[in-house]
Amino acid sequence: MISDSSDLYGSWYQKIPKVELHIHLEGAIPIDALWEIVRKYKNEHSVSSIEELGQKFVFRDFSQFIETWTWKNKFLREYDDFAYISEYVARDLLSQNIKYVEMFYSPSEFTVHGLEIQKLTESIRLGLSRVPEIEIALIADLVRDFGPEREMITLERIYEVKDSGVIGIGIGGSEREFPPQVFEQVFKRAREFGFKTNAHAGEAAGRESIWGAIDTLKVDRIGHGTRAFEDNRLLEYLAVHSFPLEMCPVSNIRTGVVHSIIDHPITDYYKRGMKVTVNTDDPTMFNTSLAYEFQRLVEKCGFSKADICRLILNGIEASWLAEDQKQNYIDDFVNNKFWNEL
Ligand SMILES: [Zn+2]
Structure with missing residues (x-):
């Protein structure tokens, strides 16, 4: 089995x-909390043990990952479920010394259970507020597969609850089948x-998808950007503009986008001076953690611990915090007793 955060x-x-x-x-619900939810809605789709649940999270390719993602979401049906998982996720991240998070949630996937997007967002905030030691901002992730008309309505509903700490809008789903332009x-x-x-x-798609997100959607950051290497002009653009990439190396390996950590372009992008950040995407589904991502980079890709500190600071700089808040985090981090223990 793959090593994970518990080993670290x-x-x-x-x-x-x-x-x-x-x-x-x-995708970040700790496995024991997810198991509780699966047991609560025991039905023909259920698995019979926590071990079997863990085995669901090995993927042949990106499409199978999307299928499993959808399967898991069938078990999130009530507002209380969202408060429950949010609290558990926050506690888990806190235990890893993660201090600030910008976290996706996918509200439009749950209207099928009769949940209202506004109340669902408030339930997530309620769960997060039970763990005040960690600051978690929300990004509502729209779903490409649902199309622009439906997701425009989702957006308007999210706007009504913006003050629940929703700071951004993203888009995910089947990237190859649904290019960015229609949104x-x-x-x-x-x-x-x-x-x-x-x-x-x-x-899941290539350079044209990244260009589309930049030129047409005018995004502030790119999620992944793994395949930017297909286009030298794009690499140069990203470097010159310090355009932030939210890279998720282990995720890319688990879904088969990249063969191994050694082959992952993050090492090259970092050396080029691109604004690379390191993230876990769906840590439970990919059996990863931030600690594990960083350890892989040091042990397999030649990153030093000083480089890891740089990557963490990139994360603060690329965040959507106000400038003074960023500076507070930077001051806190560089004065942390473990920061310079290289
Ligand atoms: Zn993602």
Whole structure:
């Protein structure tokens, strides 16, 4: 079995303060909390043990990952479920010394259970508020597969509960089948509403998807951007503009986008001076953690611990915090007793 965050408990990687900019609430539910939810809605789709649940999270390819993602979401049906999982996710991240998070949730996937997007958002905030030691901002992740008309309505509903700490709008789902261009008006409206924006791009599809997110959706950050290497002009653009990439190396390996950590372009992008950040995407589904991501980079890709600190600071700089808040986090981090223990 793959090593995971539990093996790194007490290590430098776990003890240093960290931030995360690309993590999905529904993919980060600690396995024991997810098991409780699956048991609650026991039906023909259920698995019979926590071990079997863990085995569901090994993927042949990206499509199978999307199928499993949808399967898991069938078990999130009531507002209380969202408060429950949000609290557990926050506690789990806190235990890893993650201090600040910008976290996706996918509200439009749950209207099928009769849940209202506004109340669902408030339930997530309620769960998060039970763990005040960690600051978690929310990004509502729209779903490409649902199309622009439906997701425009989702956006308007999210705007009504913006003060539940929703700071941004993203888009995920089947990247290859649904290119970014059709969502141009949705993203324009999101900006008018005062949201920051990002898009999953260059993960399941290539360079044209990244260009589309930048030129048409005018996003502030790219989720993944893994396949930027297909286009030298794009690499140069990203470097010159310090355009933030929310990279998720282990996720890309688990879904088959990249063969191994050694082959992952993050090493090259970092050397080029691109604004790379490191994230876990769906840590439970990919059996990863930020500590594990950083350890892989050091042990397999030649990153030093000083480089890891740089990557963490990139995360703060690329966050959507106000400048003074960023500076507070930077001051806190560089003065942390483990920060300079290289
Ligand atoms: Zn993602």
